[in-house]
Amino acid sequence: MLADLLKESKRAIVYTGAGMSTESGLPDFRSARTGMWEMEDPSKVASVTALNQHVERFFQFYKKRVLAAKEAGPHEGHRILANWEEQGLISGIITQNVDGFHTIAGSENVMELHGTLRNVHCESCGKVYSNDRYERDEFYCECGGKLRPSVVLFGEMLPEEAFLQAIFESEKGDLFIVLGSSLTVSPANQFPMLAKEHGAKLVIINMEETMLDDMADLVVNSRKIGEVLREANDMLSRKF
Ligand code: APR
Secondary structure (H helix, E strand, O other): OHHHHHHHOOOEEEEEOHHHOHHHOOOOOOOOOOOHHHHOOHHHHOEHHHHHHOHHHHHHHHHHHHHHHHHOOOOHHHHHHHHHHHOOOOOEEEEOOOOOHHHHOOOOOEEEOOEEEEEEEEOOOOOEEEOHHHHOOOOEOOOOOEEEEEEOOEOOOOOHHHHHHHHHHHHHOOEEEEEOOOOOOOOOOHHHHHHHHOOOEEEEEOOOOOOOHHHOOEEEOOOOHHHHHHHHHHHHHHHO
């Protein structure tokens, strides 16, 4: 059915969460037992307060994530999405993920709602560095300011350009495909509803149920995203 919906759609947009990268070996946030927020309190490690009041713990938490993202990489599902964009099957990807795997896999129109782990920047002067600094335990700028990943911390605004582009795509699309998100974090979780309000068909592919499943035209629970994308891709290549 996903293959049929993609073939019928004029403008499909994909929306990914951390469930898109678990098959690359990166933990998500809220899966039972393995989710990152099962082990850490996000307010203590991923918030503006953490950066200001628990900075050593903040540095170590993000150093671990920078190293994990560097050791991992896109899986076949990321590459399938990049091919679908190249074939004009999807117009782009709205992602909450900060690992950069969609871009590395070749996707071009990627809206990183929560920023990226691939750079760090100085909290004081704004200078941008590669995240190699974190690998070398270099956590301070030449100006003396703290270096922090260019991700959106809890308590911060989302990057305006990505946010506005995501609104544009969600309003224009006639098919909105959610891959691997619990849809619990706002404002990122507004986009599936915005697309639905503008007449798009909503597809949710997620291991566990989400709070928007009742609004969706197609829900696929309890299956891995990689398998679902591979099957849809095989069907599409047979049909074309
Ligand atoms: N296939 C299908 N679904 C999967 C897979 C998989 N291989 N792996 C995990 N999932 C599902 C889980 O069941 C879970 O419901 O992906 C979902 C991931 O949800 P979260 O862990 O909440 O991740 P996400 O929705 O991206 O979180 C949003 O929260 O902490 C913030 O900034 C962080 O961007 C993140 C935001």
